[in-house]
Amino acid sequence: MPVADTSHPVSGVAERYASSLFELALEEGAVDKVTADLDRFQAMLDESEDLRRFVGSPVFSSEDQARAIEALAAKAGISGFFGNFLKVVARHRRLFALPGMIRAFRIIAAEQRGEVTAEVTSAHALAPAQEEELKAALKGVTGKEVKVAVTVDPSILGGLIVKVGSRQIDTSLRTKLSTLKLALKEVG
Secondary structure: OOOOOOOOOOOHHHHHHHHHHHHHHHHOOOHHHHHHHHHHHHHHHHHOHHHHHHHHOOOOOHHHHHHHHHHHHHHHOOOHHHHHHHHHHHHOOOHHHHHHHHHHHHHHHHHHOOEEEEEEEEOOOOOHHHHHHHHHHHHHHHOOEEEEEEEEOHHHOOOEEEEEOOEEEEOOHHHHHHHHHHHHHHHO
């Protein structure tokens, strides 16, 4: 039986739950189905500030969280392993770690497929040609297929921040200006 490699940098609780979910899904040949359900739930989290607050709130009882999550999962058509997983997470009062669990599952699944995910922060959206060029450059560095997850953050002003595993390359204009400002303070 293939075992998930858990050597990637993710928090302990999230990693343990995600590893268990991945190994169960792998045994049953349901990794693609779980990934689709996980993506659907992540989209719900991304779209609803109320849901994000609910997931992160310690105020609700585990029974209330389990009932609410069960209703949301049913409404979204999420069942099977991931539906049951959500109920277990809610009953164990671990909903706060759910975003990390989703991230950890994606990392484990990508590693199993021989892929690497690069988290890229850019001041503005990348053109498809720029994204392909970045993927090619990262493949040259990692030796693996690289999936790029781009986040737009205008506060970095320009350049990119690229994180692959524990390695980070920061070419953002904000960082360069901060470094220059610090150097000028030391000189003056």
